[in-house]
Amino acid sequence: MNTANPTQPRPFFRLGRSSWNRFVQNFTTFFLNPRALAIGLVFASDNILFGSWGAHIPYVKEKLHLSDAALGLILFAQPVGLLIMNPLTGWIIAKLGEARACFWSAIVLVLAISIPVNAPNTIVLAFGLFLLGLAAALINVAMNTAATNLERAEGIVIMSSCHGMWSLGGLLGAGVAGAVIALHVPPAIHIIAVSILILILTIAVQPILTKIPSSSRTESGEKAGSSFIKPNLDLMLMILIGLALAMGEGAAFDWSAVYLHETLGASKQIAALGFASFSLMMTSFRFLGDAIIPKIGARRWLQIGGILGAVGLSIAIFLPYPPTALLGFALLGIGCSLGAPILYGASMRVPGIPPAAGLATFATFSFIGFLAGPPAIGFVAEGFGLYYGLGMVAVMLLISAGLSRSVKQF
Structure with missing residues (x-):
């Protein structure tokens, strides 16, 4: 078992066979470990949704006749939701556990992502973005906590690969959205299709996520996500x-x-x-x-x-x-x-x-x-x-x- 501590300083990096072997080992460990891959898919799903939505912001701006200043102000609803939820995430995760927190926040994301592109006015648009911010904050903490728990439980190193999946999800979401826009597919249809795919994926990985040890309590016995x-x-x-x-x-x-x-x-x-x-x-x-x-x-x-x-x-x-x-x-x-x-x-x-x-x-x-x-x-x-x-x-x-x-x- 690999018990290397990712935060422990080591000699300066040297390219060579050992470095390549380490990369291959970690890469295969991540993609062949069902629980590691399940967490990575949660990371990817999160940013696929946001990458898909981001490509349609110009469409919403034109549809609602928003100025640059008005759009900037309304888009601020999402980080407001995130900042409000972030202080509560520890308490929620302590109650639900990481797996259930990932699942329910993903469900809210899937349901809320269709609101902005279908919003008939700025109030509905702001409400949808606010919901996205709430769910994004919770899934962010839950999936990172789950990844850390698995690293600790199995002595593997997967955190960077999980964030790589997040970045890859954003590239895929934005790339597919760009192709969809070029093909003149209505944004609402595109977002619904992506939401259905992410919903299916979320339901599929949930049983695997529940097998990851939960940090409901630390070694000292205090609640892990209490405040x-x-x-x-x-x-x-x-x-x-x-x-x-x-x-x-x-x-x-x-x-x-x-x-x-x-x-x-x-x-x-x-x-x-x-x-x-x-x-x-x-x-x-x-x-x-x-x-x-x-x-x-x-x-x-x-x-x-x-x-x-x-x-x-x-x-x-x-x-x-x-x-x-x-x-x-x-x-x-x-x-x-x-x-x-x-x-x-x-x-x-x-x-x-x-x-x-x-x-x-x-x-x-x-x-x-x-x-x-x-x-x-x-x-x-x-x-x-x-x-x-x-x-x-x-x-x-x-x-x-x-x-x-x-x-x-x-």
Whole structure:
């Protein structure tokens, strides 16, 4: 049995036969272990739904005659739901268990995902997005907790592969949605079809998920998901690192296409490749992560990742040409790829903090990076230019690399 601790620092990563063997071992362990694969499918299902919905936002904007400002305000209903639910997730998971929490939150996601594309007005649209935020918060904590429980129970390393499945789900959801839009399939029909498929998948994996040990109680006997807590120093440092990485992701998600098209003069087709290059490298390295993290160590990877992300953005800024910018966003994807698998897992292993409560607290505060990051880049860009907005993120990534040295849990 592989008992390697993914947070234990190891000698610097060296490419070779042993590294390849480790990757093959972890990769086959993940896909041939029914319980590991079941959790991975939950991760993928979550982002397939959101990737499918995200592609239809322009359709909803046009249908309801929304301005950019009005759309931005209404879309904020989803993170509001997430922020409201996050402090409650530990308590709910303690009552239901991880498997049932995954199941019921997935059911709510499947039912709620059809509301936005069919919304007749902004009130219904906001309500649907709010429900999506509630369900997304619960399934996020439940599936990450289940993955950590299985790692602990079987001595395997699967967290990064699970997050790779999440990234892959988003790519599949958005890719299929793009094809559907090109074929002029009505968005409502597409979303219903995806929802039915995810519902069938959710029901199919549920019996397997119930076989995963539940962290209803910790070793000390306290309830594992009893409450949302005030972060201690270690958890606060993880949150700050997570904020910086989240801003890096936000820079790619929301600003890569804008930067390539409006600042560097690339065509819209080339500009779209900025996010694609970022996502492809993030997904690839997340599948490699369960082999890379034990070899390098979590602390060292976060240092390398923060530096890589900062270098990538610097290349995009100081070599302002579309090909070099694409390379820069690809490096940013590598740098940000393993932050979530490391930090989500580490937040559940902070001494004295119940696992689900640590994860819920980390998720709540670190999500501010997704909320505040893109607008902060926009404010800086408005006053000084997008070069400076992306430069601010590069500086934060360098700071996160330095902060990772101080986290005892790594």
